[in-house]
Amino acid sequence: xxxxxxxxxxxxxxxxxxxxxxxxxxxxxxxxxxxxxxxxxxxxxxxxxxxxxxxxxxxxxxxxxxxxxxxxxxxxxxxxxxxxxxxxxxxxxxxxxxxxxxxxxxxxxxxxxxxxxxxxxxxxxxxxxxxxxxxxxxxxxxxxxxxxxxxxxxxxxxxxxxxxxxxxxxxxxxxxxxxxxxxxxxxxxxxxxxxxxxxxxxxxxxxxxxxxxxxxxxxxxxxxxxxxxxxxxxxxxxxxxxxxxxxxxxxxxxxxxxxxxxxxxxxxxxxxxxxxxxxxxxxxxxxxxxxxxxxxxxxxxxxxxxxxxxxxxxxxxxxxxxxxxxxxxxxxxxxxxxxxxxxxxxxxxxxxxxxxxxxxxxxxxxxxxxxxx
Numbered sequence: 469x470x471x472x473x474x475x476x477x478x479x480x481x482x483x484x485x486x487x488x489x490x491x492x493x494x495x496x497x498x499x500x501x502x503x504x505x506x507x508x509x510x511x512x513x514x515x516x517x518x519x520x521x522x523x524x525x526x527x528x529x530x531x532x533x534x535x536x537x538x539x540x541x542x543x544x545x546x547x548x549x550x551x552x553x554x555x556x557x558x559x560x561x562x563x564x565x566x567x568x569x570x571x572x573x574x575x576x577x578x579x580x581x582x583x584x585x586x587x588x589x590x591x592x593x594x595x596x597x598x599x600x601x602x603x604x605x606x607x608x609x610x611x612x613x614x615x616x617x618x619x620x621x622x623x624x625x626x627x628x629x630x631x632x633x634x635x636x637x638x639x640x641x642x643x644x645x646x647x648x649x650x651x652x653x654x655x656x657x658x659x660x661x662x663x664x665x666x667x668x669x670x671x672x673x674x675x676x677x678x679x680x681x682x683x684x685x686x687x688x689x690x691x692x693x694x695x696x697x698x699x700x701x702x703x704x705x706x707x708x709x710x711x712x713x714x715x716x717x718x719x720x721x722x723x724x725x726x727x728x729x730x731x732x733x734x735x736x737x738x739x740x741x742x743x744x745x746x747x748x749x750x751x752x753x754x755x756x757x758x759x760x761x762x763x764x765x766x767x768x769x770x771x772x773x774x775x776x777x778x779x780x781x782x783x784x785x786x787x788x789x790x791x792x793x794x795x796x797x798x799x800x801x802x803x804x805x806x807x808x809x810x811x812x813x814x815x816x817x818x819x820x821x822x823x824x825x826x827x828x829x830x831x832x833x834x835x836x837x838x839x840x841x
Contacts, residue, residue: 473609474586478561480793481607485541485564493541493603495793500725501667510572513548516602519820520631521552523833527815529629532597538620538632539604540581543569549600550579557596561586587615594625601632603822606829609796614806621810621836629815630834635823636800641745642687649752650678653690653739656721658759662728664766670726672739674710675719677754682714687744687826690722694729695736695758702729707742709825732765744826795823800830811837 484492490504494512524530533554537546540558542565550556559582560566569581584590586608599620605613613634620630656671672690676682688710694702706726714720729735737759741749750756804814816833823829 473612474561477608477612478586481560481562482564484793485562485568489542489565489568492793493544506572509542510544510547513544513546514551516545517548517552519831520600520602523631523816523818523831524629526818527833529815529833529835530598531600532628534595534597536591536596536599536620536623538599538601538616540569541565543572543579543581545600545602546579546581547572550575553597554578556580557582557591559584559589586612589619589623591623593622595623597625597628599624599628599630599632602831603633605632605634605798606795606823606827607793609794610798613796613798617803617806618810621807621812621834624836626836628836630836631831632834633820633822633829633831634803635795635797635827635829636803637797637828638745639826639828641743641826643746644682644743645680646752648678648680648682649741649743649747649749649754651675651741651749651754652677653741653755653757655739655757655759658737659726659761660759661762661764663764664728664730664732666766667725667727670724670737670739672722672724673719674714674722674741676714676716679716681716682710687746689742689744690724691740691742691748692724692726693738693740695738696729696731696733701731701735728761728763732763735761735763737761795827797827803830803832807834813837 481492488501490509491500494509531553535549535553535556537549537556537558540546540560543558546556546558546569556579558569561584563583566581566583573579573581582590605616608616624630652675654673656673658670659668662668674690682688689707690710691707692705693700694705706724708722708724711720724739726737738756740756741754743749800817804817807814813835814832815835817830820829820831
């Protein structure tokens with residue numbers, strides 16, 4: 469597997485673990501920039517484990533007593549999993565996520581968290597009775613995900629089970645009548661100055677200027693590009709979905725999070741609508757809107773001196789754009805073929821909605837070869 473694949477994934481999630489770890493794990497609209505309440509976030513882990521438990525019960529399988537949570541993040545599933553099994557190990561590619569999980573861990577004698585390199589799991593063969601993973605593999609390129617699945621099969625004992633989720637492919641996009649691709653966009657108080665990497669929220673009024681209702685607003689989003697000297701320097705930055713069906717002449721107001729480019733200087737912030745997996749609306753003649761923004765060098769942390777050495781260090785993190793959290797599918801026939809090749813039994817491949825709009829996703833239950841014990 470190309471090292472750059474793992475390096476890119478690790479870099480993105482390390483930064484997200486430092487800046488907005490709960491939103492990175494559960495990218496619920498309205499919960500970005502620290503809006504998640506910790507108690508509510510952790511409570512969703514029980515929902516995830518209930519989903520896993522239902523899949524297991526449907527095919528008569530069990531977790532056993534030693535379970536691995538692959539891609540554990542802050543321990544959202546790990547802590548809920550510990551209510552069902554004796555021993556839980558969570559592993560994540562981001563050390564920043566593992567640090568957060570360690571801080572939240574109240575049962576270190578039963579729950580432990582480990583930082584992994586994203587390539588080889590640091591456990592002997594047959595270390596666990598089961599391994600689980602939800603909304604994790606979908607963020608890694610296929611070559612990385614396949615290696616991860618092979619590693620999970622190695623560290624779970626014969627007769628043990630894997631329960632994991634990954635999207636198979638995109639849904640066929642819902643088409644719109646060509647006349648529907650007409651919108652008017654207006655920024656409310658657009659930014660004029662931003663620091664390199666800084667993220668700000670921009671209020672935008674979106675008006676349906678077409679004679680037709682936008683019936684499939686779930687696939688329609690407001691996004692942005694950055695331009696300089698007549699060319700795009702950032703093609704894909706923020707995204708926010710339209711909230712509902714939008715009637716002709718109707719205006720909705722959205723809040724779009726945009727992140728400044730990494731190069732200082734004047735830049736054009738361009739807003740456009742996108743029909744996901746179909747087209748940017750400007751490509752079919754709908755007008756965009758612009759704001760001229762002065763991108764300033766990022767502030768630097770103060771140099772540590774003898775007098776300030778005991779103070780808490782200040783760090784300035786560049787924002788991670790929505791586009792950095794990539795989605796990657798694994799076709800269902802490829803997943804089935806992999807485990808059949810390993811001599812494992814695919815007990816279940818059940819459709820789920822965990823990958824979000826536009827994706828056909830499955831939760832798999834795999835029994836590894838060999839007798840259970």
